[in-house]
Amino acid sequence: MAPEPDQTSSDPLLLPHRETPTGGWKSALFIIWVEVAERFAYYGISSNLINYLTGPLGHTTASAAAAVNAWSGAASMLPLLGAAVADSWLGRYRTIVASSLLYITGLGMLTLSSMIPSSESQQCSISANGQRVCPPSSLQTAFFYVSLYLVAIAQSGHKPCVQAFGADQFDVTDPKESASRGSFFNWWYFGLCASGTVTIALMSYVQDNVGWGLGFGVPSMVMLLALVIFLLGTRTYRFYDSDHGGAFSSVGKAIGAWRKRSQEAALQELEHGGESSEDSMVAEEVKGLARLFPIWAACLLYGVVFAQPPTLFTKQAATLDRRIGPSFQVPPAALQCFLGVSIISCIVLYDRVLVPVARGVSGVASGITMLQRIGTGIALSLVTLLVAALVEMRRLRAARDAGVVGVPGAVPVPMSLWWIVPQYVLLGAADVFAMVGMQEFFYDQVPGALKSLGLALYLSVLGVGSFISSFLISVIDRVTRRNGGTSWFADDLNRGHLDYFYLLLAALTALELIAFAYFSTTYVYRRKA
Template sequence: MVTDPLLSRCFPDYVVGAIDYRGRPASRSASGRWTSALFIIAVEIAERFAFYGVSSNLISYLTGPLGESTASAAAAINAWNGVAAMLPLLGAFLADSYLGRYRTIVIASLLYMLSLAMLTLSSLLPSLHLAKCGDTTVDPAGCPPSPSSVALFYASLYLMAFAQGGHKPCVQAFGADQFDENHPGECAAKSSFFNWWYLGFSCGVLVAVVVLSYVQDYISWGLGFGIPCVAMLLALLVFLLGTNTYRFYPLEENSPFACMRRTVHLATEEDRGGLDSMDVGCGEGSEGLLRLLPTWATCLTYAMVFGQSSTLFTKQGSTLDRRIGFIYLNLEVPPAALQVFISVSIVGFIPVYDRILVPVARKFTKLPSGITTLQRIGAGLVLSLASMVAAALVEMKRLRTAREFGLVNQPEAVIPMSFWWLAPQYVLSGVADVFAMVGLQEFCYDQVPDALRSLGLALYLSIFGIGSFISGFLVSVIDKASRKKTGESWFSDNLNRAHLDYFYWLLAGLSTLGLLLYLHFAQAYVYKKKGRNASM
């Protein structure tokens, strides 16, 4: 591989530091850029379709075929989401240090398919068990699922989390690697890549929540879990088809694994001089990660709010009138499909942001990205706070309507209130993601050393892991405390007697505190690359 710019006369079209799939210097004109990025975005669409095809409607499966309570199901999902968001730290560590991003993506894809196949099998066991009980309906109280089906389900679910841990940080980092940040045109294209990446992400989620939630609720859970397995197989084939167009970056000497290995070796050899010479490169990597921690910590409240869309928002929507009337049809929207509001708002707003807002802002700020990444994240935190306020107000309206129509003690009754009341909280969540989530992705990719970029994106994902753990902990504690004090939990299975509005107001208060702390730390942050970002 050629890395010395002085040799560019021998290789006039190569990208410094990059090689192709044969190990030769990567040609700028024949590799990378949008051609390669589109292959990788297609893989992300399929992977998000698979992941959200399971996660978006998980609370319906847990409270339905598996017979869990609302509180325990929400806590279990938050715990699983937390693990799923933390495991990318391990996947990124292995990718940046030992396997490389390409190999990690291939291995993770195979594990993904195995987990989804196991999940499909586990979903068939409750039906078989009910048949043995002589019951043709899902009645968890009369015929609880067998321990083997529950064990297989959770084993499949956590294997899927493990597979995502390798897949998620590496695919995005590998996609961004296809643009050379030292080339003016490609540098601007890379900033745009993060926007269109998230657009593809949201398209996958959109199709999943619309199609798979309907299949799972009204046709078959087995088919609903089997379709994502096929999607992951197709995604792997698409990824492999693009191999000869990709730019690869060999593992660097200052990667985490290399630093650890050399530290152990030199300490064993008692070579203090070697340790001193090595500490500079490895220390820069550690310092680069530590600089992100204040931003990481202050965005945890955003992650806590983010987790409600697939849990409590879905249960909230299950009580409302979800009918959509057409000319001769009267369709009922599955509760999980209401998350389509988030995806539609993202898909609709990203082109506006990338093609209108960024060029306008660029004229004033002279920044290629229009605004700094920290400014973008801050705007997202404000919108996330607004979504919680909207959710609390709508829930207060829903509870008041239940009381007015005498439905408080009828948990199965449909509240005479349209599901469209939930649209504002979903839309605000979606637009908040365009700002905060995409901003966090770009920030964590750009502001870490080049050798640790998968680890940087994994650190971004861990925000949602810790946020889910905190959210699950709060749900469990509040459930026990409120039940003990008043006899009725904030998360009662009868949502007409619950108080989700109290929980939403609590999250709104925590979000306000997180926003104030974020603004304090963001003002003092100094960017690693001043050419792309100014002060906040």
């Protein structure tokens, strides 16, 4: 058994849980504000990234959407590696600090990349949306992508550890704190969405109307502020012994023990009285991780749906009449604010209205189970896709009737931006059920020492979903352009067929919902120690 940390040490990283009269909502709110700042930085880059790629970098709509999805996928998958580093070596606190420093570096480089001038020898042109586009130099493109993926690497340690560290501030063995932890996941997502909503409204306007240098520079400064806030709160945090790592080595020991026992004769196992209690415990941890895989796999198509607002929804919105008043025009990416407003409203209704009512009916403390919550979110995402397909059909019909199909320049379709708002609102409601449900489920159901890995599993759903979306867009674009055909994702969306793509995703989501219902009805929740 490893020796206990020195109980007289003043280093908060070495204090065992029982010696730290800290934690609770005071510490959790401190960490929530850090994540709010980090989300401001992240959405300040990601929400309008497709317009940067199709504008200053000169990508086609299909290649830009695929590139954004691939980057989002990497940013969501790499937390599996970050969780492994945190849980087996650095601990969550140190991983957060190291990742934040790398984050600031990546954002600073991204700001510099947007300021590298294009080659004057290259000929500029007018894009389909009326913007003057000068092809970037190869140096600018390479530096941009290096910077962008440095941000993704930084996310790998930040995302799984900050939320797990925040949830660690509540003691699951204390009934009052255990109940508070359920609300923590709701209000955590509330803070993230409030930050994202403000960010998208502010930064999309700055990037479209002021400049990309300032549009990328502000998020880098906000991320620096986030690190300062996190460090200032160090003395208020509750640290667990498990935060020093060792979880993955325990799983490794379990796998090794299984391998050794498989090579022993049954008689020898009986003679020695079977497996040790320690081997039995770590073996159960491995089994517990394996039990989560069917649920994880059945959520992947939700990750595909989640990838659409910052890419195809945004390009779709760019074709509409976005005027409000005589002169103000809403930036296309700013319509993602309706997603955030919907989430914020639905979280309040869920936590304060639905849960108390459902609790009285079901007798379950959380109102509905975590898997029921996720399933409801998947069903709502199916409705979202059907509505998006119907809206796109009407938009294409309006474009044909107005004669703007194939017309060069930024000629809007005579159709108000309010037509596209319902799909954002519905997806926001779906997020409150599916996204928050996945966060709590994977955090709650992994073995005790692997909480960072649990949240990384939830993020990997979004990562794999983004990769699937990138793959589908690339393949469909290639197939539909074959033999002189028109791509579903044509640069002139009035000639494309996003409605077909949304209907395809809806069919796949319906199959996913059936699979999820099957696996969730056979799943047995892990009992708390």
